[in-house]
Structure formats: C-alpha cells, structure tokens
Amino acid sequence: MKICELSSVGWQRDRTILDEIDLTIQAGEHWVFLGPNGCGKSTLLKLMCLREWPTRGRLRLFGQDFPGHPVFSAQRRIGLFETRQIEGLIENYPSLSILEAVLLGMNGTLPRYVSPTSEQILRATEMIQAELPPALRPDSAISPLSAGERRRVLLLHCLASRPDFLLLDEPFENLDIRAQLHLQDQLMKTLPEIAASVLVVHRIQEIPPQVSHAALMQRGRIIAAGVCEDVLTSENVSRAYEIPLNLSVERRPFRQYQWSRI
Incomplete structure (x- = not known):
C-alpha cells in the first residue's frame, strides 16, 4: 500500500524551496531525511502532513490526491511531532x-x-x-x-x-545524550506499530535501527533515496553536505552510523 506519493513536487514562495521531488513511501517503510540546514526537509514534512500545498506537481496520501479530498480525515491518520507543539x-x-x-x-x-x-x-x-x-x-x-x-x-x-503515518521533525535536537537515548528507545518501540514514518535528523548517529530507507537532500532536491544500505554511503553523504566525509556502520548490538571528516 502506498502511504505517500510525490511526483515532480515543487514549493516556492519568494524563492524555490523544493524542486522536482519524486518520492514514494510504502506501508512498512520507515524513512530518515538527512541534509544540510535549509535544504527543505521540514518544508517537505509540511506538505506530507497537509499544512502546505505543492505549488507544482502531484501529492497523494493514502491513495487520494491533495488538494482534492477532505483534509481533516487524512490529517487524523497522520501524527506530527514538532518540538514547538x-x-x-x-x-x-x-x-x-x-x-x-x-x-x-x-x-x-x-x-x-x-x-x-x-x-x-x-x-x-x-x-x-x-x-x-x-x-x-x-x-x-x-x-x-x-x-x-x-x-x-x-x-x-x-x-x-x-496514526498510520508518523512524521518527526528533529525530535532529538538540543537534547543531552541521556534524554536523547531515552526518547530514541521509546521511538524504537513505537515504529513497528506504525504503518510508515519519516524522521528528520541532523546527525547520522541519531538514526534508529528500525529505519529502513533514507533520502538525502541538498538545495531543495532529493539527490539519493532508497534503502539505507544503498543511500547512506560516504560518497552520497559527502555530496549532500558538500564536504568530504567518511561514513562507518557499527552493526552490533544493532546498526548505528557514525561519520567523520576526511
């Protein structure tokens, strides 16, 4: 089942924030969005939870086009985590x-x-x-x-x-390590019960092991998307952040990513 589909989606106000976004999130997939500040991660979440409409392209949630269907019933199927709430x-x-x-x-x-x-x-x-x-x-x-x-x-x-679809915008930001790990443990227990999710983080170390897919963003575009093993590579991450980075993976007791500057 397709939870969210974006086809050639763009979003613009006084400048282009998102450009030519193509992404499909299926039931059973748990995504992480990574990229530098200002690349459009949080704006993309706003489209996915129907707080904003694309200025071009096509957005479908739960098999329905938006705009074009009642918003409230779809929003009740979406959980949105924003710290300012x-x-x-x-x-x-x-x-x-x-x-x-x-x-x-x-x-x-x-x-x-x-x-x-x-x-x-x-x-x-x-x-x-x-x-x-x-x-x-x-x-x-x-x-x-x-x-x-x-x-x-x-x-x-x-x-x-x-909710069927859980969106989390930087849930670990500005937390000390103890608070971060407690929240991450709670999230790890939660994700298997959710049909699909998207997590926005700044640090690759914050990615929970249950995350199955990743999208790397740069300047309003998705430059790589797919299963974590294919997307989260030193080459792709260096390209997204425009700085040489080395990515390593610790797989015991569970998968955890680390990065360092080359």
Missing part, C-alpha cells in the same frame, strides 16, 4: 497535565472543554504508565518537566490517535 501548549495552558496532553492527541480537544470517555481515560493512562517512568504520573504538570521528558510526552500525544 509542546512548548506552545505549555505557554497557553501552564497547568496542562500529561494525561490532558495525551487525551488532546486522542480527541483533538482538551478534556477541560469536551469530557473524554472512561475508556479513553483508561487507554491514555495505560499509555503513560507503559511508556514513561513512574515519577511522571498522569496528573503531573508538563511545565516543570525537562526538555527530554516533554518530548517523551509529546510522542505519546502524537501516538494517541493511532
């Missing part, structure tokens, strides 16, 4: 609890405005207890939490609606 919630609702954040992801509405069912409360509570440490209780406020803890809550918020 949780910060915006805290700014607008300083007393927001972990449980409320998860229920918001489940229903699209804060429980203080629309009462959730007992089944929804039970499911949200079970998610929290299964994925977060005991110190992070369902009634704990989010505002005092560390950046890493907030992002673990945000991941539960994104998963609460049981």
Whole structure:
C-alpha cells in the first residue's frame, strides 16, 4: 500500500524551496531525511502532513490526491511531532497535565472543554504508565518537566490517535545524550506499530535501527533515496553536505552510523 506519493513536487514562495521531488513511501517503510540546514526537509514534512500545498506537481496520501479530498480525515491518520507543539501548549495552558496532553492527541480537544470517555481515560493512562517512568504520573504538570521528558510526552500525544503515518521533525535536537537515548528507545518501540514514518535528523548517529530507507537532500532536491544500505554511503553523504566525509556502520548490538571528516 502506498502511504505517500510525490511526483515532480515543487514549493516556492519568494524563492524555490523544493524542486522536482519524486518520492514514494510504502506501508512498512520507515524513512530518515538527512541534509544540510535549509535544504527543505521540514518544508517537505509540511506538505506530507497537509499544512502546505505543492505549488507544482502531484501529492497523494493514502491513495487520494491533495488538494482534492477532505483534509481533516487524512490529517487524523497522520501524527506530527514538532518540538514547538509542546512548548506552545505549555505557554497557553501552564497547568496542562500529561494525561490532558495525551487525551488532546486522542480527541483533538482538551478534556477541560469536551469530557473524554472512561475508556479513553483508561487507554491514555495505560499509555503513560507503559511508556514513561513512574515519577511522571498522569496528573503531573508538563511545565516543570525537562526538555527530554516533554518530548517523551509529546510522542505519546502524537501516538494517541493511532496514526498510520508518523512524521518527526528533529525530535532529538538540543537534547543531552541521556534524554536523547531515552526518547530514541521509546521511538524504537513505537515504529513497528506504525504503518510508515519519516524522521528528520541532523546527525547520522541519531538514526534508529528500525529505519529502513533514507533520502538525502541538498538545495531543495532529493539527490539519493532508497534503502539505507544503498543511500547512506560516504560518497552520497559527502555530496549532500558538500564536504568530504567518511561514513562507518557499527552493526552490533544493532546498526548505528557514525561519520567523520576526511
């Protein structure tokens, strides 16, 4: 099943941000997007979650063309992880609890405005207890939490609606190594339950072992795409970042990439 198809897609405002993007994401595939700052990775995610429309080309999600079909029903099948989401919630609702954040992801509405069912409360509570440490209780406020803890809550918020397609925009950025590994562990448990996903990262070391496919971007174009073993090579990565890089792979206990300057 094709989850997302982009054919000759471009996106432009005062300048061209994306140009001639051709990419198909199938069910069962988990992708990582890599490339230098400003190459269009985050803009491409905005198209995939229907926050923006292509200015040219064709976009299909779940077998439907967009624009051309109702957006809301498709968006409910998409989970979007953006770190600014949780910060915006805290700014607008300083007393927001972990449980409320998860229920918001489940229903699209804060429980203080629309009462959730007992089944929804039970499911949200079970998610929290299964994925977060005991110190992070369902009634704990989010505002005092560390950046890493907030992002673990945000991941539960994104998963609460049981999305088919999960998009994560730089989830590990500015986290210390402990927080990064905890979030990565949580993500590793999650990916097998999702039909397809796209992860944007800056550092190749952050790629979880479950990622099956990679796309390298440069100046608004995809310069290489396919299974990780074919795409993530020293030659391709050096081309994307326009600097000589050596890429190595550690395969035990699981696959992990490292890069260094030549």
